[in-house]
Amino acid sequence: MELFFNPFDNLLCILLGISFTVWFTLLLVFIIVPAIFGVSFGIRRLYMKTLLKIFEVRAPIIAREPTSLEEEIKEIRRSGSNKDLDSASEFEMSDIFYFARRGVESIMDDEVTKRFSAEELESWNLLTRSNNNFHYISLRLTVLWWLGLLIRYGILLPLRVTLAFTGVSLLVFLTSLIGLLQNGRMKNVLSEKVHLMCYRICVRALTAIITYHDSENKPKNGGICVANHTSPIDVIILASDGCYAMVGQIHGGLMGVIQRSMVKACPHIWFERSEVKDRHLVAKRLSNHVQDKSKLPILIFPEGTCINNTSVMMFKKGSFDIGATVYPVAIKYDPRFGDAFWNSSKFGMVSYLLRMMSSWAIVCSVWYLPPMSREEGEDAVQFANRVKSAIARKGGLVDLLWDGGLKRDKVKDTFKEEQQKLYSKMLVGTQEDRSRS
Amino acid sequence: MGSSRSSLRGVPDGQQLLQETGFSAALLLRLHQRFQFLDKDSRGHLRSEDLEAELSENPIGDRIVGAFFQPGQETVDFPSFVRVLAHFRPTEKNWTRDGVQPEPANSRNRKLKFAFQLYDQDRDGKISRTELLQVLREMLGLQVTEEQLQSIAERAIQEADLDRDDAICFDEFRKSLEKVDIDHKMSVRFLE
Numbered sequence: 001m002e003l004f005f006n007p008f009d010n011l012l013c014i015l016l017g018i019s020f021t022v023w024f025t026l027l028l029v030f031i032i033v034p035a036i037f038g039v040s041f042g043i044r045r046l047y048m049k050t051l052l053k054i055f056e057v058r059a060p061i062i063a064r065e066p067t068s069l070e071e072e073i074k075e076i077r078r079s080g081s082n083k084d085l086d087s088a089s090e091f092e093m094s095d096i097f098y099f100a101r102r103g104v105e106s107i108m109d110d111e112v113t114k115r116f117s118a119e120e121l122e123s124w125n126l127l128t129r130s131n132n133n134f135h136y137i138s139l140r141l142t143v144l145w146w147l148g149l150l151i152r153y154g155i156l157l158p159l160r161v162t163l164a165f166t167g168v169s170l171l172v173f174l175t176s177l178i179g180l181l182q183n184g185r186m187k188n189v190l191s192e193k194v195h196l197m198c199y200r201i202c203v204r205a206l207t208a209i210i211t212y213h214d215s216e217n218k219p220k221n222g223g224i225c226v227a228n229h230t231s232p233i234d235v236i237i238l239a240s241d242g243c244y245a246m247v248g249q250i251h252g253g254l255m256g257v258i259q260r261s262m263v264k265a266c267p268h269i270w271f272e273r274s275e276v277k278d279r280h281l282v283a284k285r286l287s288n289h290v291q292d293k294s295k296l297p298i299l300i301f302p303e304g305t306c307i308n309n310t311s312v313m314m315f316k317k318g319s320f321d322i323g324a325t326v327y328p329v330a331i332k333y334d335p336r337f338g339d340a341f342w343n344s345s346k347f348g349m350v351s352y353l354l355r356m357m358s359s360w361a362i363v364c365s366v367w368y369l370p371p372m373s374r375e376e377g378e379d380a381v382q383f384a385n386r387v388k389s390a391i392a393r394k395g396g397l398v399d400l401l402w403d404g405g406l407k408r409d410k411v412k413d414t415f416k417e418e419q420q421k422l423y424s425k426m427l428v429g430t431q432e433d434r435s436r437s
Numbered sequence: 438m439g440s441s442r443s444s445l446r447g448v449p450d451g452q453q454l455l456q457e458t459g460f461s462a463a464l465l466l467r468l469h470q471r472f473q474f475l476d477k478d479s480r481g482h483l484r485s486e487d488l489e490a491e492l493s494e495n496p497i498g499d500r501i502v503g504a505f506f507q508p509g510q511e512t513v514d515f516p517s518f519v520r521v522l523a524h525f526r527p528t529e530k531n532w533t534r535d536g537v538q539p540e541p542a543n544s545r546n547r548k549l550k551f552a553f554q555l556y557d558q559d560r561d562g563k564i565s566r567t568e569l570l571q572v573l574r575e576m577l578g579l580q581v582t583e584e585q586l587q588s589i590a591e592r593a594i595q596e597a598d599l600d601r602d603d604a605i606c607f608d609e610f611r612k613s614l615e616k617v618d619i620d621h622k623m624s625v626r627f628l629e
Contacts, residue, residue, distance in 0.1 A: 075622075090589070090592060090593075091573065091589045091592070091593055092593075093556075093597060093605075093610060093613055093614060094614055094617045094622070095576070096497065096552060096555055096556065096572065096576070097552060097617075097619075097622045097623050098622070099495060099496060099497045099501075099576065100497070100501060100551075100552060100555060100623065101525065101622065101625060102495060103492050103495045103497065103498060103501035104501065104522065104525050104625060105625055106491045106492055106494075106495065107475075107488060107491050107492065107501075107522075108468065108471060108522060108625065109471070416493070416494050416495065416496055416498075416578070417578055417579075417580075419494070419495075419496055420496055420576065420577055420578030420579075420580050421578075421580050423496070423576055423577060423580075424577045424578070424580035424581050425580075427577070427581070427589065428580075428581055428585050428589075
């Protein structure tokens with residue numbers, strides 16, 4: 001027997017044991033405990049700054065001044081004419097400068113966003129995980145790239161998967177436990193704490209660095225929280241800062257297990273697949289929920305499909321019909337750190353999550369907008385559009401008017417149309433203006 | 438931004454373009470990288486499709502793309518690419534015409550010429566009524582009626598056409614834009 005147990009093996013076992021313990025302790029102290037208490041050591045932000053420094057994130061070539069078409073054209077004209085501009089919005093030969101300049105800017109610097117394929121960035125930005133036009137520039141960058149790959153897949157990914165696993169199992173376990181309690185204040189308080197804690201662990205599992213703005217506008221009970229949708233991660237991002245009642249279809253598998261245990265602790269709204277088609281049923285359940293002021297605000301993504309975080313598609317009107325106060329939220333991911341967009345026709349959920357977890361980080365900003373209610377004489381669609389515009393403006397996203405259902409066809413004309421509309425409005429006004437004069 | 442001469446090694450006609458266009462070496466390098474990015478198949482030149490992809494949302498996108506290609510040519514190499522972009526550099530304030538140096542691409546006159554050629558697609562030196570209508574249709578799309586388009590074009594020609602030949606030649610064009618701050622509006626501000 002002694003032939004097998006030489007002292008080297010023993011030493012190895014001890015070392016492994018120690019490193020595992022150390023590893024786990026570090027994990028606990030620096031990640032899980034802060035998650036439980038909702039505090040932050042600021043490690044993730046430091047990490048983000050370091051990343052930016054290492055990769056020398058390339059600044060854009062052009063200084064963009066965000067002026068609107070109208071402002072600019074008026075400015076061009078003002079410099080060239082003595083006429084009183086506001087009364088004579090006629091075509092000037094100089095108007096073409098605006099379009100020419102914008103066009104050349106687009107050629108020189110890629111800040112023109114493309115709707116459905118992932119936002120393309122300056123190709124030398126190694127922060128993004130996949131570099132479609134990876135040309136060999138210098139040895140240093142190539143080495144960095146491979147090193148980065150190693151770190152991401154060898155160190156970060158296992159760490160994150162561990163965390164995710166911890167977070168999810170804690171969620172399932174604890175919410176089931178809480179489900180055993182009597183309904184009452186204690187249960188609600190505990191449920192809130194547990195949900196928050198587990199979502200925070202998941203946030204760390206993704207190394208998501210989130211900045212929340214205007215938290216005074218956070219959604220309150222009896223309201224509906226409405227946000228633009230880029231990826232399933234949106235849920236985690238919002239739910240780690242506040243408690244919501246989720247709405248969705250019951251899935252099978254792991255997702256279903258999570259859903260079923262969550263609903264034991266607090267009333268989420270899950271629908272069977274068959275019920276989803278029945279709009280009235282959906283509306284009824286939603287409105288029953290919001291009328292009960294003791295229940296958490298509902299979290300809804302009205303777009304219904306993931307958009308690539310550069311635009312906000314037409315909001316489906318269902319949630320705006322219920323008559324509850326709407327709390328709009330804008331979520332914008334920082335594209336420098338990798339692309340959070342989930343193209344569900346290209347990737348499955350699991351491969352998407354793996355992609356996310358092997359990126360450097362996910363950096364995003366969340367803006368809580370002031371609550372909005374439907375006004376007199378406004379129908380659900382107009383209300384929905386108003387909310388959508390507010391979200392788009394705040395998040396710096398482009399407010400587009402077509403249905404996300406067109407995701408599979410490339411429709412690029414509409415943005416051009418928007419410009420044409422704006423310009424024609426300047427020149428010939430709208431129908432009402434013309435009939436008035 | 439480091440030793441400019443050596444880093445321009447990979448850039449075709451790098452030194453010559455430096456002098457011709459007035460771009461800094463650093464900027465030239467980045468434009469080259471941008472060119473390579475647009476050149477998706479690494480051919481060493483761009484075709485109109487490569488540029489059109491970037492301009493799909495611009496109402497006059499096709500015209501702008503056309504400005505990069507010489508008549509009859511289907512490809513544009515890097516030096517030609519940069520020479521066109523040079524038109525959009527901000528004008529140097531203290532450049533004076535001395536007749537010896539060639540006029541830089543970003544002079545007021547050259548910028549005006551560039552804009553003029555956006556209108557004058559058949560390059561006959563005049564912007565005809567038809568050409569004007571075409572541009573207007575592109576910029577306004579389907580948002581205006583044919584009559585509105587005609588009246589806009591009519592008014593524009595009346596204002597600018599001084600010799601009453603129902604077309605706007607380059608001098609008339611320049612005159613009508615006398616007071617416009619071309620430099621500011623036809624320039625792209627670069628981050629150096």
